[in-house]
Amino acid sequence: MATLAIDNESASSTKSGERSLAVLLAAFGCIVFGLCMILNSQVRSDGTWPLYADRLLYGAKLYSDLHAPLQPFFFLEAVAWRRLVGESWLASLIPPVLHLSLFVFGYYTLVNRSALSGVALAAFLSAAFIVATQFFFYSFSDFHVVSDIQYIFSSIVMLSYVEEEPQRIRKLFFPAALGVMAGVSFTTRANEGFLLYLADGAVLFAVAKPRRWGAIAGLTVGFLSTCLFVVLLTGDNLNAYFSNSMIGAAGIKGGSIQLLLDPVSLVVEAILQSVDPTFLIGVAMTAFLVVIPVLVYLSAFNRAFAGRPLVFTAVAVTGLALDVCVIGPSIKANPHFVLRGLVPFFILALFGLALVALLSTIGVIRRASPRASIIFLPAAMLVAESMSSGGHSLGQYGPIGLFIALAPTLYPAAFERKWVCISSISVCVALVTSGAIGKILVPMKWEYYESRTMFVGRKWIMHPIYGPMYVDKSSEVFFESVCRHLGYQAKASLLSVPYSFGPYYCGIAPWHNYVQTWFDTSSQSTIYKLTSELSMHPPMWILYERQLKFLQFHESFYFHGNRIAQRGLDQLIMNRISGGKWKVELEDEPQQGDLWMLIRTTAPGTERHD
Numbered sequence: 001m002a003t004l005a006i007d008n009e010s011a012s013s014t015k016s017g018e019r020s021l022a023v024l025l026a027a028f029g030c031i032v033f034g035l036c037m038i039l040n041s042q043v044r045s046d047g048t049w050p051l052y053a054d055r056l057l058y059g060a061k062l063y064s065d066l067h068a069p070l071q072p073f074f075f076l077e078a079v080a081w082r083r084l085v086g087e088s089w090l091a092s093l094i095p096p097v098l099h100l101s102l103f104v105f106g107y108y109t110l111v112n113r114s115a116l117s118g119v120a121l122a123a124f125l126s127a128a129f130i131v132a133t134q135f136f137f138y139s140f141s142d143f144h145v146v147s148d149i150q151y152i153f154s155s156i157v158m159l160s161y162v163e164e165e166p167q168r169i170r171k172l173f174f175p176a177a178l179g180v181m182a183g184v185s186f187t188t189r190a191n192e193g194f195l196l197y198l199a200d201g202a203v204l205f206a207v208a209k210p211r212r213w214g215a216i217a218g219l220t221v222g223f224l225s226t227c228l229f230v231v232l233l234t235g236d237n238l239n240a241y242f243s244n245s246m247i248g249a250a251g252i253k254g255g256s257i258q259l260l261l262d263p264v265s266l267v268v269e270a271i272l273q274s275v276d277p278t279f280l281i282g283v284a285m286t287a288f289l290v291v292i293p294v295l296v297y298l299s300a301f302n303r304a305f306a307g308r309p310l311v312f313t314a315v316a317v318t319g320l321a322l323d324v325c326v327i328g329p330s331i332k333a334n335p336h337f338v339l340r341g342l343v344p345f346f347i348l349a350l351f352g353l354a355l356v357a358l359l360s361t362i363g364v365i366r367r368a369s370p371r372a373s374i375i376f377l378p379a380a381m382l383v384a385e386s387m388s389s390g391g392h393s394l395g396q397y398g399p400i401g402l403f404i405a406l407a408p409t410l411y412p413a414a415f416e417r418k419w420v421c422i423s424s425i426s427v428c429v430a431l432v433t434s435g436a437i438g439k440i441l442v443p444m445k446w447e448y449y450e451s452r453t454m455f456v457g458r459k460w461i462m463h464p465i466y467g468p469m470y471v472d473k474s475s476e477v478f479f480e481s482v483c484r485h486l487g488y489q490a491k492a493s494l495l496s497v498p499y500s501f502g503p504y505y506c507g508i509a510p511w512h513n514y515v516q517t518w519f520d521t522s523s524q525s526t527i528y529k530l531t532s533e534l535s536m537h538p539p540m541w542i543l544y545e546r547q548l549k550f551l552q553f554h555e556s557f558y559f560h561g562n563r564i565a566q567r568g569l570d571q572l573i574m575n576r577i578s579g580g581k582w583k584v585e586l587e588d589e590p591q592q593g594d595l596w597m598l599i600r601t602t603a604p605g606t607e608r609h610d
Contacts, residue, residue, distance in 0.1 A: 019117060019118030019121070020118065021118065022117075022118030022119055022121065022122040023108065023111065023112060023118055023121045023122050023125060024108075025122065026121075026122035026123075026125045026126050027104050027105075027107075027108045027125060029126065030104045030107075030125065030126065030129040031100065031101065031104055033129075033130075033436065033439070034100040034103070034104065034129075034133070034140065035097065035100070036440075036443075036454055036455075037133065037139075037140065037439060037443050037444075038093060038096045038097065038100065038139075038140050038141065039093075039470055040443040040444075040451055040452075040454045040455065040458065040470075041139050041141070041443045041444040041451055042451065042470070042471065042472065043444055043446075043449040043450065043451050043472075044448075044449055044475055044499070044501050044545075044590075045446070045449045045499040045501065045518075046499075046501050046504070047499070047500050047501040047502075047503070047504025047505065048499060048500060048504075048515060048516050049074070049075075049078040049141070050078065050082065050087075050092065050504055051500050051503060051504050051510060051515045052066065052068070052075055052078060052079075052515050053075070053078040053079045053081075053082035054082065054509070055509075055510070055513055055515065056075065056079045057079060057082060057083060058509075060513055061234070061235065061236045061240070062075055062234045062236050063234070063236045063237075063240035063241050063243075063244040063245065064236055064237065064240045065513055066513050066515065067244055067523065067525075067526045068244060068245065069244055069245060069521060069522065069523050069526075070143070070245060070521065071143075071186065071187045071188050071189060071190055071193075071245055072187055072230055072231060072233070072234045072241075072245070073143070073146065073184060073187040073188045073230055074142075074143035074146060074188055075234075076230065076233055076234065077095065077146070081094075081095050087465060087466055088466060088467050089463065089466035089467055089468065089469045090467060090468055092466075093141075095141070096139070096140035096141045097140075099140045099141075099145045099146065099149065100140045102149050102153075103129075103132075103140070103145060103148065103149055103152065104129060106149060106152035106153050106156060107125055107128050107129055107132075107152060107401075107405050108125060109156050110128075110152065110155060110156060110159075110405040110406060110409065111124050111125045111128070111405050111408065111409075113159055113163075113409040114408035114409045114412065114415075115412065116408050116415060116421065119425070120408070120415075120421060120424075120425055121408070123424075123425045123428035123429060123432070124404055124405060124407075124408060124424075124425075124428055125405070126428065126432045127401075127404050127427075127428035127429075127431045127432050128401045128402070128404040128405035129401065130401075130431060130432045130435035130436055130439070131339060131397050131400050131401040131404060131431055131435060132148065132397055132398050132400070132401025132402065133397075133401075133439070134339055134397045134401075134435050134438065134439070135395040135397050135398075136395070136442070136444065136445040136446055137444060137445065137446035137449075138397075138444075139444060143188050143189065144189070144398075146184070146185075146188045147184075147185045147188045147189045147192045147193065148381075148398050148402075150181040150182065150184050150185035150188075150193075150196060151185070151192075151196060151377055151378070151381050151398075151402060152402065152405075153181060154178055154181045154182070154196060154200060154377060155374060155377050155378075155402065155405075155406060157174055157177055157178055157181075158178065158200070158203055158374050158377065159371065159374065159409065160174070161174045161175075161204075161207070162203075162207050162370050162371045162374065163371065171211065171215070172214075172218055174215075175200075175204060175214075175215040175216070175217075175218035175219040175222065176218045176219070176221065176222040177222065178200045178204075178219050178222065179197070179200070179218065179219040179220060179221060179222020179223035179224075179225075179226065180222045180223075180225075180226045181196070182194075182196040182197040182200055182219070182222070182223045182226075183197075183222065183223045183224070183225070183226025183227045183229075183230070184226060184230070186223070186226075186227050187226070187227055187230040187231065189384070189388075190245070190246065191384040191387045191388065192381060192384040192385070193227075194384075195380040195381070195383055195384040196377070196380055196381070196384075197219070197220075197223050198380060199376040199377045199379070199380035200219055200377075201216050201219055201220075202358075202361065202373070202376045203373045203374055203376050203377070204216055204219060205361065206357075206360075206361040206370065206373040207370040207373060244523065262386045262387045262389070263382075263383045263386045263387070265386070265392070266347065266382075266386040266389075266392070266393060266396070267347070267348075267351060269344075269392060269393055270343075270344040270345075270347040270348050270393055271344070271348065273343075273344035273393065274344040274345060274348060338430050338431055338433075338434040338435075339397070339431055339434065339435060342427070342431075343393050343396065343397075343400065344393060346400045346403065347382065347393060347396065347400075349403075350375070350378060350379055350382055350399065350400070350403050351379060351382070353372075353375045353379075354375050354376055354379035356368070356372075357372050357373045357375050357376060358376075360372070360373070361373060369410075371409065371410055372410055372411070374406065374410060375403075375406070375410060377402070377406075378399045378400075378402040378403045378406065379399070381398060381399040381402060382396060382399035382400075385398060385399060404428070407424075439454075440453065440454050441453050447547065447550045448545075448547055448550070448590070448591050448593070448594035450591075451472065452472060457472060457473050457474070458470055458471060458472055458473065459471065459473055459476070461476060463505075464488050465488060465489065465507045474590060475501075475590075478586075478588045478590075478596065479501065479502060479505045479506070481586055481598075482502050482505070482506060482543065482586060482598055483505060483506040485541075485585060485586065485598060486506055486508060486541060487506070488506055488507050489506070489507035489508065490506070490508055492508060492540050492541055493511045493539035493540045493541065494506075494508045494510070494511055494539060494540070494541045494542075494543065495510065495511040495512070495514055495534070495538075495539045495541070495542045495543070496510065496514075496542075496543040496544075497514075497517050497542065497543070497544050497545065497569070497573075498516060498517045498518045498519070498522075498545060498566075499516050499518065499545070500515050500516060502543040503543075511539040512530075512533065512539075514530055517530060517566070517569070519550065519551065519554040519564065519566055520554060520558060524564065524565040525565075527564075527565035527566055527568075527569055528565050528568075530569065531565065531568050531569045531572055534569070534572060534573075535572055538582075538601040539601065540600065540601060540602050541598065541599065541600060541601070542573065542582070542597075542598075542599040542601060543596070543597075543598050543599075544573055544596070544597045544599055545594065545595070545596050545597075546570065546573075546574075546594075546595045546596075546597065547593065547594055547595075548570070548593070549593050551564075551566055551567060551570065554566075555567070573599070576601070577597075577599065581601075582599050582600065582601045583599065583600045584597045584598070584599055584600075585598045585599070585600050586598035
């Protein structure tokens with residue numbers, strides 16, 4: 001008996017080791033793939049965060065002077081890092097690598113809460129990572145990832161709170177820690193942070209029971225204290241903060257009423273897409289990938305079906321042939337088709353499960369497992385992101401990635417069924433395969449800003465200011481020409497519209513602190529002020545990226561076809577050029593409709609340096 005017990009223990013230990021190894025290998029693969037994304041994601045809209053950091057280090061106020069419509073946390077992170085390591089481009093990659101590490105470690109911790117096999121957990125981890133980063137413009141160098149990390153680690157803390165029955169001191173600490181993370185999320189992206197706070201409160205109300213109000217009070221104190229602390233770190237006044245980052249930011253997205261309607265629009269769109277033949281093609285193709293391993297399993301291992309292996313083998317072979325003939329070319333033509341086809345169903349499932357958890361919390365239906373209420377967190381994230389997308393499903397991948405990582409832990413009974421587990425692994429494999437191919441082909445894309453296939457069309461250069469840089473060859477040629485006209489770190493006055501990679505690359509301070517003027521990250525009042533200043537006393541140089549297609553898109557997407565301030569700015573610039581008052585010195589059109597112009601507003605010998 002003793003020998004048998006030792007053998008069982010040894011077998012269990014071996015199985016546990018194999019399980020851990022599989023998940024660790026998946027996490028390592030995610031890290032390596034994320035590093036490739038970071039290295040290949042530089043586009044022509046880069047340079048914004050370093051320039052903001054420089055302006056703040058030179059004494060400008062984030063809201064009073066720069067009129068930033070965004071929350072302050074990521075600006076402060078950029079300033080702290082700039083002060084610590086200076087201008088080195090290679091050193092600027094360390095924060096994205098840290099973001100990536102936290103991101104993967106969070107998902108690794110979440111999936112390890114499940115009792116599934118190592119292979120299954122590796123599939124769920126890989127799928128969660130690939131899906132969460134699948135949006136075209138997702139970057140570990142941008143502020144979105146900071147808020148995503150808060151959601152991931154809030155889920156981890158909440159699971160610990162629900163499952164481990166913490167001691168009294170930890171019962172007080174956990175809600176406060178959740179409040180701090182919600183505060184960091186709020187001061188990164190206000191809508192996501194506020195909804196994380198509400199979701200945390202709803203989960204605590206559902207699971208804390210006799211101490212629920214004390215837990216919610218701890219959550220609230222942590223949330224408000226963190227928000228106030230981060231805002232005060234800017235050194236700006238509260239009135240400027242509220243008018244720019246709260247009121248102004250809502251106006252950029254079409255107004256407060258539109259923001260409240262966006263989640264409803266998202267649900268309606270998901271319902272319509274779920275019956276749209278275009279989206280159903282992706283679902284049907286993915287279904288083939290699901291059917292094959294299930295049929296193989298049934299024919300090989302299930303006694304009830306063991307008598308008909310030939311039938312199942314024939315169906316499996318037929319499905320595999322269709323996969324090779326149909327899915328292969330489809331992935332090549334549109335690598336994102338699998339995820340795009342499944343997104344409406346993920347959205348409806350996530351909202352449906354959140355509704356069930358809500359009805360269970362308020363006692364309308366039979367109480368479910370306490371951990372099921374944690375579904376409020378990815379659901380809240382989905383609501384928040386819909387407010388940034390105008391209620392459209394495109395790009396709603398972060399909440400789906402979190403949902404994938406949480407599902408085996410929140411609903412373990414469902415995955416005890418072999419066919420459900422195998423089907424889920426198959427879906428994960430399909431998502432990882434198509435998503436990874438998509439990211440390799442296009443590591444980053446937003447509007448006209450697109451990076452080439454990983455490690456294609458790029459080269460290492462020794463920049464005179466930033467040291468070693470890994471850059472796109474065509475962009476390097478154009479911006480080198482710009483810098484030759486202006487000079488590196490010259491005192492020439494330069495305005496770059498809408499983004500400031502030109503001033504960043506040449507080491508020139510942006511004119512009048514206009515770091516960026518993008519359509520949905522600049523307030524209308526700021527653009528009207530800029531247009532007025534340009535009409536009376538323009539800078540010597542303007543680097544203008546003209547993109548009428550996306551100007552019109554933002555007018556229709558957020559403002560129902562109404563004219564926005566950037567339309568007047570474009571007309572002013574083009575009228576001055578056509579009238580001969582301003583001269584185009586350089587032109588570049590990397591894509592049709594994406595016209596870059598270096599414009600000189602003064603004749604040689606009449607330079608101004610205001």
